Amino acid sequence: MAVRPNENFLITQLDWLANFVRANSLWPMPFATACCGIELMATASSRYDLARFGSEAIRFSPRQCDLMIVAGRVVMKMVPVMQRIWLQMPEPKWCISMGACASSGGVFDTYAVVQGIDRFIPVDVYVPGCPPRPEQLIRAVLDIQEKVKKKGTLFGREFEERKAPERPRALALELAPQEKIVAPGDYRTATQEWEAN
Amino acid sequence: MDHSSTVAVLRSTLGEEGFRTSQFRDNFRIVVPADRLFDALRALKEQAGFDMLADVTAVDYLHYPNATDRYGVVYCLVNTTTGERVIVKTFVNDPEPRLPSAFPLWKGADWLEREVFDMFGIVFEGHPDLRRILMPEGFASYPLRKDYPLRGRLERHNFPAIARAEG
Numbered sequence: 629m630a631v632r633p634n635e636n637f638l639i640t641q642l643d644w645l646a647n648f649v650r651a652n653s654l655w656p657m658p659f660a661t662a663c664c665g666i667e668l669m670a671t672a673s674s675r676y677d678l679a680r681f682g683s684e685a686i687r688f689s690p691r692q693c694d695l696m697i698v699a700g701r702v703v704m705k706m707v708p709v710m711q712r713i714w715l716q717m718p719e720p721k722w723c724i725s726m727g728a729c730a731s732s733g734g735v736f737d738t739y740a741v742v743q744g745i746d747r748f749i750p751v752d753v754y755v756p757g758c759p760p761r762p763e764q765l766i767r768a769v770l771d772i773q774e775k776v777k778k779k780g781t782l783f784g785r786e787f788e789e790r791k792a793p794e795r796p797r798a799l800a801l802e803l804a805p806q807e808k809i810v811a812p813g814d815y816r817t818a819t820q821e822w823e824a825n
Numbered sequence: 826m827d828h829s830s831t832v833a834v835l836r837s838t839l840g841e842e843g844f845r846t847s848q849f850r851d852n853f854r855i856v857v858p859a860d861r862l863f864d865a866l867r868a869l870k871e872q873a874g875f876d877m878l879a880d881v882t883a884v885d886y887l888h889y890p891n892a893t894d895r896y897g898v899v900y901c902l903v904n905t906t907t908g909e910r911v912i913v914k915t916f917v918n919d920p921e922p923r924l925p926s927a928f929p930l931w932k933g934a935d936w937l938e939r940e941v942f943d944m945f946g947i948v949f950e951g952h953p954d955l956r957r958i959l960m961p962e963g964f965a966s967y968p969l970r971k972d973y974p975l976r977g978r979l980e981r982h983n984f985p986a987i988a989r990a991e992g
């Protein structure tokens with residue numbers, strides 16, 4: 629009598645196959661807005677050779693990519709653009725926040741630079757450094773590969789578990805006592821509310 | 826650099842008392858009142874040969890020691906034939922800082938004046954297209970004014986966050 633594998637067994641194997649394929653051909657979307665972008669280019673060059681890890685196909689169209697690498701500071705005028713590009717990428721997709729600026733604003737604690745892109749889009753791996761060396765970025769790609777291989781599922785169920793925005797909550801900590809938090813809206817409401825107080 | 830012919834042109838346009846000059850290292854500075862600014866710039870262009878407007882910028886003198894006016898607006902002019910450079914400065918005040926646009930004289934004033942408007946809120950009358958140039962369209966403050974907080978008024982966090990399952 630033939631052994632019939634039960635359903636769960638079969639699906640686990642498909643997950644493994646999908647993860648194997650996905651992890652070894654991540655297609656990066658370079659969202660390079662500042663100096664970190666230069667290191668990102670170096671990472672793809674022949675000396676550091678991201679192609680060894682299957683990520684050499686850097687595409688400038690978000691629709692062909694599944695790994696967004698945000699390299700550089702993001703100003704508030706850029707946030708809607710970044711979010712639109714993120715939404716244009718097909719699932720499953722991952723995001724690397726490269727450098728101090730993308731992860732936390734870095735030294736640019738000013739009115740225009742957002743203090744970490746994780747307030748606005750999901751981030752899987754943060755790369756510290758100013759700028760990070762290409763080896764560090766390669767490490768981040770390897771970390772994403774590991775994450776995909778360990779937790780990935782064929783239909784992306786691992787993403788659905790995380791419905792709430794994973795953004796930092798401690799916004800109030802960075803404010804001076806006389807400043808107050810405004811609800812999301814347009815800039816005009818923010819400023820008018822400010823001036824009314 | 827000898828600026829005597831430039832000063833002579835200004836003297837015939839604005840009169841002896843109509844302007845002040847000073848020199849710091851190789852910067853020759855001319856301070857004119859805001860209501861004579863356009864006449865001064867036109868004379869400098871048409872009679873003194875300053876055919877290039879190199880820069881327009883502004884300074885906010887809020888809390889500045891001994892300052893009498895709030896904003897200084899600075900025009901850097903170049904005479905490309907002789908290489909002469911002058912800096913023309915004028916002062917405007919709240920509540921409605923206004924100046925005539927230099928666009929009819931130099932087309933290059935277009936974006937420079939938009940930048941000053943964007944950062945300081947100084948309105949250039951007669952500018953063909955006075956919109957914000959650096960900050961987003963809906964932005965309501967003027968960020969380089971000294972009474973604007975360095976970290977902004979939280980406009981930078983005023984966006985919706987995208988979660989995983991939506992994206």
Ligand code: SF4
Pocket residue numbers: 662663664665699700701726727728729730734757758759760
């Ligand atoms: S982290 Fe450093 S290198 Fe990267 S964008 Fe910021 S300032 Fe530039």
